Amino acid sequence: NAGVTQTPKFRILKIGQSMTLQCAQDMNHNYMYWYRQDPGMGLKLIYYSVGAGITDKGEVPNGYNVSRSTTEDFPLRLELAAPSQTSVYFCASKAGAENIQYFGAGTRLSVL
Amino acid sequence: GDSVTQMEGPVTLSEEAFLTINCTYTATGYPSLFWYVQYPGEGLQLLLKATKADDKGSNKGFEATYRKETTSFHLEKGSVQVSDSAVYFCALSEVGGAGSYQLTFGKGTKLSVIP
Numbered sequence: 001n002a003g004v005t006q007t008p009k010f011r012i013l014k015i016g017q018s019m020t021l022q023c024a025q026d027m028n029h030n031y032m033y034w035y036r037q038d039p040g041m042g043l044k045l046i047y048y049s050v051g052a053g054i055t056d057k058g059e060v061p062n063g064y065n066v067s068r069s070t071t072e073d074f075p076l077r078l079e080l081a082a083p084s085q086t087s088v089y090f091c092a093s094k095a096g097a098e099n100i101q102y103f104g105a106g107t108r109l110s111v112l
Numbered sequence: 113g114d115s116v117t118q119m120e121g122p123v124t125l126s127e128e129a130f131l132t133i134n135c136t137y138t139a140t141g142y143p144s145l146f147w148y149v150q151y152p153g154e155g156l157q158l159l160l161k162a163t164k165a166d167d168k169g170s171n172k173g174f175e176a177t178y179r180k181e182t183t184s185f186h187l188e189k190g191s192v193q194v195s196d197s198a199v200y201f202c203a204l205s206e207v208g209g210a211g212s213y214q215l216t217f218g219k220g221t222k223l224s225v226i227p
Contacts, residue, residue: 103148
C-alpha cells in the first residue's frame with residue numbers, strides 16, 4: 001500500500017528559484033493538507049483542500065500556492081524561494097468520515 | 113485560537129523505565145485529541161486518539177486519557193523499549209472550514225531510550 005507519496009525527498013534551492021513539491025495519495029481521500037515542520041517546532045498548516053477544485057489557506061500560507069485538479073494529487077508551489085522557507089514539508093490526507101490524517105515521509109528543503 | 117502545550121524535551125530514559133509526556137490544550141469547543149509519533153527519517157504516524165472526555169486511547173503499550181477538567185492528554189507507557197525512541201507530538205482537531213478537521217500540534221518531545 002503506497003498511502004501518501006511525496007517527491008522529492010530532498011532538495012536544495014537558491015534564493016529566488018521556484019519549485020513544486022509533489023504529493024499523491026491512493027486512498028481516495030477527499031481531504032489533503034500541507035504542513036511545514038521547523039526545528040524544535042510542531043507542524044504548521046500551510047494549505048488544505050476538502051476536495052478536487054477546492055483549496056483554502058491554513059496558518060502560514062504566505063509564499064506558497066496550491067492546486068487540486070484531481071482527488072489524488074495536491075502539489076505545493078514555491079514561487080520565489082526564500083531562506084525562511086527552509087523546512088521539512090509534510091503532506092497528509094484524510095477520508096471524509098474518519099478523523100485521522102495519514103502523512104507522507106516528507107520533503108526536506110533547504111534554500112540557500 | 114486552539115493551542116497545544118507539551119513538555120519540553122529531550123527525554124532520555126533507560127530501557128524498561130516508566131514514561132510520561134505531559135500535554136495540555138486550549139480549545140474553544142470539544143476537540144478530538146491525538147498522539148502522533150515520528151521515527152527518525154519518517155513521517156508522522158498516529159499512535160492513539162480519544163474523541164470525548166474520559167476516553168482512553170491505547171496502542172503498543174502506550175495510553176492517554178482525555179481529561180476535560182484539567183484539559184490534559186498525558187501520554188504514558190509502563191516500560192519503554194529502545195525501539196520507542198522517536199519524537200512524540202500531541203495534537204488536537206476541531207472542525208474547520210468545510211469540515212476539514214484541521215490539526216493543531218504541540219512542539220514535540222524527543223524521547224531517547226538507552227539499553
